[in-house]
Amino acid sequence: MPIQHAIWQVGQQPLPLKNCKLPSEQLLEEMIVSDPRILSSEWMLIGRQEITSFGGRIDLLAIAPDGSLVLIELKRDRTPREIVAQALDYASWLQGLTADRLVQIYSRFSNGGSLETAFQNRFGAPLDEDSLNHTHQIIIAAAEIDPSTERIVGYLNERDIPINVIFFQVFQHGEHQLLSRTWLIDPGETQANAAVGKSNVGEKEPWNGEYYVSFGDATSRSWDDARKFGYISAGGGTWYTQTLKMLSPGDRVWVNIPKKGYVGVGIVEQAVQPASEFTVMTDHGEQSVMEVVLHGAKYKALADTPELSEQFVKVKWIDTLEANKAFNEVGLFGNQNTVCQPTTPKWRHTVERLKQVFSTPSA
Template sequence: MPIKTEVWSVGLTPALLQETILPSEQLLEDMIVSAPRLLSEEWMLIGRQESTGLGGRIDLLAIAPDASLVLIELKRDRTPRDVVAQALDYASWVEKLAAEDIAAIYKRYRQNADLAADFKAYFGLPLDEEALNQSHQIIIVASGLDASTERIVAYLSERDIAINVLCFQVFQQDAQQLISRSWLLDPVATQANASNTRSDGPSEPWNGEFYCSFGHSSTRSWLDAQALGFICGGGGTWYSNSLKMLAPGDRVWVNIPQQGYVGVGRVTGRATAAADFTVIHNGVDTPVLQAATRGTYHAEHRDDPTLCEYFVAVEWLQTVPVEQAIKEVGLFGNQNTVCRPTTPKWRWTIERLKARLPHFDKT
């Protein structure tokens, strides 16, 4: 059923706030540009009202931490069929953007700005030109959601199209207007669809093997992960949410960016916030932030469910030290903490890794 939110005042006699509307969808777009966190803390806006050369202009364009693109289209007064069709049409244009095209779009959005430098400042990561625009997702922004739009978007998402709807509602409280937002679908699923359907070649059915990008640095340590049996990701929902795809029994192959593959393990638990995750240390069940001492693990955010580190327990089947990481030309790589790749490169990568890590299936 269509998204519907009700907001009540807090008190002994709660009062239902009256729903109202914004003067225009243009105001909503202006608000998003002024405060991009209305959309997501994990995206950086890089374009606005950019001509596609197809007889239209995209409303907004953003970039995610893995250098994938996010096409953002406001529903405005269009019918469900029109807005979805136009968004898909624009996505076919976004998919073909080369690195130099994206840099030029950003310069038009922020005059004389440098995309690589601003990406590094925003995300704390270098912009990998090879990863740039290897996947994308479509976000439709609406001030109200009808059943037809919901059915269309759900149908496409179930068929692995990375599309979602962010619905805003406005409420009146005395002289002030308040705005709320609700996702139609779980953003984790949309992010997963985007990472699974990369634009660098054909896709094929997922082979059941999970990929993990483990950021070995001062934040998290592969030595800790090896010794204590975990993988982790945090510092924002984009990094931690994909861990929720894992379930006990799943097999996961771990890659350290720029280093190579370092292990394969069997998942034994669900994604758990740092404050609640424990490991066996010196024979004793110990809070992970006490036992894992080689990294910071965003300990300063342990009580913040958005920014804290999340952990997944893993029984290692075979691991190697960072110095012996498996790195070959053509092996699959991705900056998502966890994903379910559907590119033929992933199948080939697994074949190579099984030869290098022969204990991948031990019981």
């Protein structure tokens, strides 16, 4: 059903704010370029009004922390169904962009800036050319869409096409206009669809029911603590944490530390919880995770900032390895999303190999 959003001024007699429109959709684009957090705090803009080889223009292009791309199309004067077709057409061009083309696009957008340097400064990690543009999302920005377009977007997303709609609505409040934002589909679901990647097109197979988990950033989390207290975690932004919502009690997870290798297999015991609510069992009884782990002080400092706080999933480990003994070899599946459901033969091969290395009596 169509998204409807309303805002009231708080008071003894709540006063609804009136819907209004921006003077132009060009202003919305200017606002997004000025502050990309209007779209997402997890993306970095790298292109604007880029001309495709088909003769069209991509409104905005962004990059995510894993090097995947985000195509953003503003509705402007096109009908909703037209913009879906247009976005899919542009995406077919986008998937062929090489690293050097993307470097050129960012240079034009930033007046000569370096994509590699900007990525490092924005995400605190080097840009891996092998991961660059390995997959992409399609985001349509609109004030509203009709029911048929909503059905089309839902249909595509359910079939692993990573497409979503972000709704912007404007409200008048005195002399000021307020901008609100909401999503048609949970962004984590779209991100999870994108995580499979274009390299798997034509070689997908049914998901085997076992989850891949990336346990990254040793400066913010300790694998020794995760082994000892039974959990996996992620934090620092919703892009890193929202895929943890995919996990439910009973799910089997295989844990990989990027650049090191696979270090554990376990069964999920509880759904995701924020650091402020997550407890672990210690020699002194049940305690807050923030009081006992290596990076607890950092988790406590961010506990009241939901979009940045560390999120935890309780896991009963079946078998684990120390980080310095992680299992790695050519041909194993890897992905920078915290959690994903791989549907590639490479994942089947990976799990088969892991079951030869790790003890899995309950397999």
